[in-house]
Amino acid sequence: MSQDVHYSVLLEESLDGLLQDKQGLYVDGTFGRGGHSRALLKRLGADARLIGFDKDPQAVATGEALASEDARFTIQHSSFADIASLPDCRGRVDGILLDLGVSSPQLDEAERGFSFMRDGPLDMRMDTSAGPSAAQWLEHSAEDAMVRVFRDYGEERFARRIARKIVERRAEKPLTRTLELARLIEETVPKKDEKKHPATRVFQAIRIEINRELEDLKLALDAAMKALKPGGRLVVISFHSLEDRIVKRFIKKYSQSQDFPIGVPVTHDQLKSPLKIIGKAIKAGDKELGENVRSRSAIMRIAERCLD
Numbered sequence: 001m002s003q004d005v006h007y008s009v010l011l012e013e014s015l016d017g018l019l020q021d022k023q024g025l026y027v028d029g030t031f032g033r034g035g036h037s038r039a040l041l042k043r044l045g046a047d048a049r050l051i052g053f054d055k056d057p058q059a060v061a062t063g064e065a066l067a068s069e070d071a072r073f074t075i076q077h078s079s080f081a082d083i084a085s086l087p088d089c090r091g092r093v094d095g096i097l098l099d100l101g102v103s104s105p106q107l108d109e110a111e112r113g114f115s116f117m118r119d120g121p122l123d124m125r126m127d128t129s130a131g132p133s134a135a136q137w138l139e140h141s142a143e144d145a146m147v148r149v150f151r152d153y154g155e156e157r158f159a160r161r162i163a164r165k166i167v168e169r170r171a172e173k174p175l176t177r178t179l180e181l182a183r184l185i186e187e188t189v190p191k192k193d194e195k196k197h198p199a200t201r202v203f204q205a206i207r208i209e210i211n212r213e214l215e216d217l218k219l220a221l222d223a224a225m226k227a228l229k230p231g232g233r234l235v236v237i238s239f240h241s242l243e244d245r246i247v248k249r250f251i252k253k254y255s256q257s258q259d260f261p262i263g264v265p266v267t268h269d270q271l272k273s274p275l276k277i278i279g280k281a282i283k284a285g286d287k288e289l290g291e292n293v294r295s296r297s298a299i300m301r302i303a304e305r306c307l308d
Helices: 011-018 035-043 057-069 080-085 104-108 134-140 143-154 159-172 178-188 200-210 213-227 241-254 286-291 293-297
Strands: 025-028 049-054 073-077 093-099 228-238 275-277 299-305
Touching: 011 035, 011 093, 011 228, 011 299, 025 035, 035 049, 035 057, 035 093, 049 057, 049 080, 057 073, 080 093, 080 213, 093 213, 134 159, 134 200, 143 159, 143 200, 159 178, 178 200, 200 213, 213 228, 213 241, 228 241, 241 275, 241 299, 286 293
Parallel strands: 025 049, 025 093, 049 073, 093 228
Antiparallel strands: 228 299, 275 299
16 A cells, blocks of 8 residues: 555445435544545535544645535544534534544654654654654653553553663653664563564554543544434544443443433433444454455444434
8 A cells, every 4th residue: 555545444334324414514523634535525415514624734735625626525623522613513413423543644654753664753743733742752751651651552561661761761862763662662572472563552552642542532522422413423433442442431321321310300301312322333344454454453333313
């Protein structure tokens, strides 16, 4: 797969689950390079609207180009956590799609600093115009803070050992390059998984931390409840267990009826659940896995808004 191509994971399945009204209002909360948005626009009618969100300036530039081609589309340089902040979105959205994966151009472009396989500056920011880079975070974080991030977001067994080694190394010279960090981890971790590079978990953890990915996901799910109208669909594609656990618990929580103390009078509507689970979790099929190995960890969940 070339650097400039982004494979849209579970493309047809996600659009099938999302689309309810061909003339409706939809949100692509993670525009990326526009694969899902372009495919959705092909299915939508002339009076439909699609709003894209992305923190990545390069993705926003791609979105602006698409907006100039298709008046039904607009792009917001913002996190998907801000979905409900747009007046047009509150209680009026027919479908929200969140594809939580890092796009292939981000992974494959060494200058973005996401990859432990290519040498580049330790950046890892989705929004390169804001916030500390990975190098800055590693330079200033306390050892205990790094241990927490590596354990909580990377599920790294050797979090303490790696954090201590980073502290020792930065006392001599700051870590500024991706391969520097990858080699340090490789030299520090005693047991290697043949199927996974030893730096995988730490790189994931740092990326999640500096981009506030899990915090933004929780805010986005809450925002979706405010933005979706009754019958509107929420489709979320996750790529690791931390994300999927948050999505699964959120949907489960709101697909159950509300609890009220015994003796408190309630209406029939109050006993209804705000969300309805649509089908089972979906994973990529053999055909897609053969075309894109990065699809192997994807899992998609769909829910439908039930109440105002």
